[in-house]
Amino acid sequence: MNPNHLYDVIVVGGGHAGTDAALASARMGADTLLVTHSIETLGQMSCNPAIGGIGKSHLVREVDACDGVMAKAADQAGIQFRVLNSRKGPAVRATRAQADRILYRAAIRSVLENQPNLTLFQQPVDELVIENDRVTGVRLAMGLTLRAKTVVLTTGTFLAGVIHIGLNNLQGGRAGDMPANSLAHTIRERGFRVGRLKTGTPARIDARSVDFSKMDVQHGDTPTPVMSFMGSRDDHPRQVPCYITQTNAKTHDIIRANLDRSPMFSGVIDGVGPRYCPSIEDKVTRFADKESHQIFVEPEGLTTHELYPNGISTSLPFDTQLEFIHSIAGFEHAHITRPGYAIEYDYLDPRDLNHRLGSKHVAGLYCAGQINGTTGYEEAAAQGLLAGTNAALEAMGKDGWVLGRDQAYIGVLVDDLVTLGTAEPYRMFTSRAEHRLLLREDNADQRLTSQARALGLVGDARWARFNCKMDALAGEKRRLEQTWVQADSVQAQWLNPQLKTPMTREASLADLLRRPEVDRTLLAGIPDTDTIDPEIALQAEIEIKYAGYIERQTAEIAKLKRNESVALPLDLDYSAIKGLSNEVCQKLSDTRPETLAQAARIPGVTPAAISLLLVRLKKSG
Numbered sequence: 001m002n003p004n005h006l007y008d009v010i011v012v013g014g015g016h017a018g019t020d021a022a023l024a025s026a027r028m029g030a031d032t033l034l035v036t037h038s039i040e041t042l043g044q045m046s047c048n049p050a051i052g053g054i055g056k057s058h059l060v061r062e063v064d065a066c067d068g069v070m071a072k073a074a075d076q077a078g079i080q081f082r083v084l085n086s087r088k089g090p091a092v093r094a095t096r097a098q099a100d101r102i103l104y105r106a107a108i109r110s111v112l113e114n115q116p117n118l119t120l121f122q123q124p125v126d127e128l129v130i131e132n133d134r135v136t137g138v139r140l141a142m143g144l145t146l147r148a149k150t151v152v153l154t155t156g157t158f159l160a161g162v163i164h165i166g167l168n169n170l171q172g173g174r175a176g177d178m179p180a181n182s183l184a185h186t187i188r189e190r191g192f193r194v195g196r197l198k199t200g201t202p203a204r205i206d207a208r209s210v211d212f213s214k215m216d217v218q219h220g221d222t223p224t225p226v227m228s229f230m231g232s233r234d235d236h237p238r239q240v241p242c243y244i245t246q247t248n249a250k251t252h253d254i255i256r257a258n259l260d261r262s263p264m265f266s267g268v269i270d271g272v273g274p275r276y277c278p279s280i281e282d283k284v285t286r287f288a289d290k291e292s293h294q295i296f297v298e299p300e301g302l303t304t305h306e307l308y309p310n311g312i313s314t315s316l317p318f319d320t321q322l323e324f325i326h327s328i329a330g331f332e333h334a335h336i337t338r339p340g341y342a343i344e345y346d347y348l349d350p351r352d353l354n355h356r357l358g359s360k361h362v363a364g365l366y367c368a369g370q371i372n373g374t375t376g377y378e379e380a381a382a383q384g385l386l387a388g389t390n391a392a393l394e395a396m397g398k399d400g401w402v403l404g405r406d407q408a409y410i411g412v413l414v415d416d417l418v419t420l421g422t423a424e425p426y427r428m429f430t431s432r433a434e435h436r437l438l439l440r441e442d443n444a445d446q447r448l449t450s451q452a453r454a455l456g457l458v459g460d461a462r463w464a465r466f467n468c469k470m471d472a473l474a475g476e477k478r479r480l481e482q483t484w485v486q487a488d489s490v491q492a493q494w495l496n497p498q499l500k501t502p503m504t505r506e507a508s509l510a511d512l513l514r515r516p517e518v519d520r521t522l523l524a525g526i527p528d529t530d531t532i533d534p535e536i537a538l539q540a541e542i543e544i545k546y547a548g549y550i551e552r553q554t555a556e557i558a559k560l561k562r563n564e565s566v567a568l569p570l571d572l573d574y575s576a577i578k579g580l581s582n583e584v585c586q587k588l589s590d591t592r593p594e595t596l597a598q599a600a601r602i603p604g605v606t607p608a609a610i611s612l613l614l615v616r617l618k619k620s621g
């Protein structure tokens, strides 16, 4: 690290947002410095050892399509892979990898250390240096000031972090790590809009003290799924099973009897917790009629005995944690290696950011990850990719990169955050995307790799592989359209009993695939069909089968695009627009939408208000 150097981009924080931000910036050729508390904790998974899952794998694949690191690291560290929702439609299928924490960290660190244009430096950042509303660098705890054209803040749960175990609390960014108090203080002093959120994690358990015979076993899928478009099964380490057990009436009684010693229920914690990843005490009170809750017992890695009991995150006192865990089948003699805890931390109101994840108030400053009110590694990496890319673009004097809701889950995530803000930790779901059929995990490369290549994010190896795949896909679609099955052929006779209405005349394989009851496995007996790469066969099938729906969604998007191109000035005085209600005026002033379409997505902003805005724009324009 050179203290007298002017960096293009400084990224603060080496978590999931920071690593993908720094890598994206460096891949684009920007001179990038990643400053983080500890080089040992680069890529650390603070909570569950898993990557992907519903909604989240879409983000991972999108980051991967832009040559980001998360999916590749998951392939190298994944000790169990499954495709969730595999029997449902292609829009909601999601790959999930159980990861070995140590292997995951090693994979991330190795990519970071070998990335050209990227320098790593271990130091707490205590302050942002801001001159005339522009960030010009960061001040380190050891007193040094480092200068940069742009800065990306990715401090996760560390800003003024407080850890709670029962009614005891201590300052910390996560268990074993110091908080970022000075930085939190200077951010508040600077007048950023700041809120408090909380999240929690379960106790960890020693596998040698667990009776697995009382649990159900859950194996990964065969053949083993792969996370990265560049990955292969050969990248995976040894695969291991997970187990399933559940809480019971006794567990719930113990938890209820101790609620007054929970920091959340006794009012010690102000921050709002994640609705979709609630603590066990939350579940027991919110779903009081449920007699049990499932617990996925997940190995933390191949070289440790520690287990992660997914589903019983808690901030109850340690004696209560011990008692309720011992009431669970298989955990009667469980030895706890680490207590569960909740953490409360500062986050910055994401409505103060634009769609490039840049600050609306401090030029050159970008924010990504948990600091923006999200939860989850995948949400963090997705924002990191976008923020890092935009920070590099700005430093190079180039236009920013924005992703629409119709292009990527990253676009949905960012638009939700900057338009609606968030009052609770935000996590991604497929239901948040209105154009789901277009935004599948299987086609993330088709949606993003060309764009990312043009930005300088995608290396030659991925670009070559992507082009090969596109050629193969086009060839397969052609083959399906041009291969005919005659109504009186042996193949038709074999197919007919499996069709709702038997074939009466010749049909192409594509025609057959358009029938709801036919999938590619049914056509496997037709010459050449069984030799096609399964990934290509799947994508060709989806594109042919759902072509009608895909066209309809594409037409809807074209209509919406018209409002997307109507820009709203950031300094528009909404109070001067006659006819806008006080409520709408307040909401528009709080969010300061960049386009008419974004304004229309703010809850409570009515079509009538949008018409008034249009009239106002026409008058001034």
Ligand code: FAD
Residues within 6 Å of the ligand: 012, 013, 014, 015, 016, 017, 018, 035, 036, 037, 038, 041, 042, 044, 045, 046, 047, 048, 123, 124, 125, 126, 154, 155, 156, 157, 158, 159, 173, 174, 175, 177, 179, 180, 183, 199, 200, 201, 277, 313, 341, 342, 343, 368, 369, 370, 371, 374, 375, 376, 377, 380
């Ligand atoms: P982090 O991964 O937190 O990384 C932040 C990085 O910044 C760290 O390396 C830190 O050392 C560094 N840093 C911070 N401040 C400074 C500074 N001033 N100077 C230098 N470096 C700094 N997610 C879920 O999806 N589900 C869950 O159930 C869940 N539970 C969680 C429970 C706990 C207790 C915690 C701590 C997190 C939990 N998470 C959960 C969240 C998940 O860990 C985060 O969403 C994810 O790690 C966010 O990534 P990030 O890069 O934004 O931040």
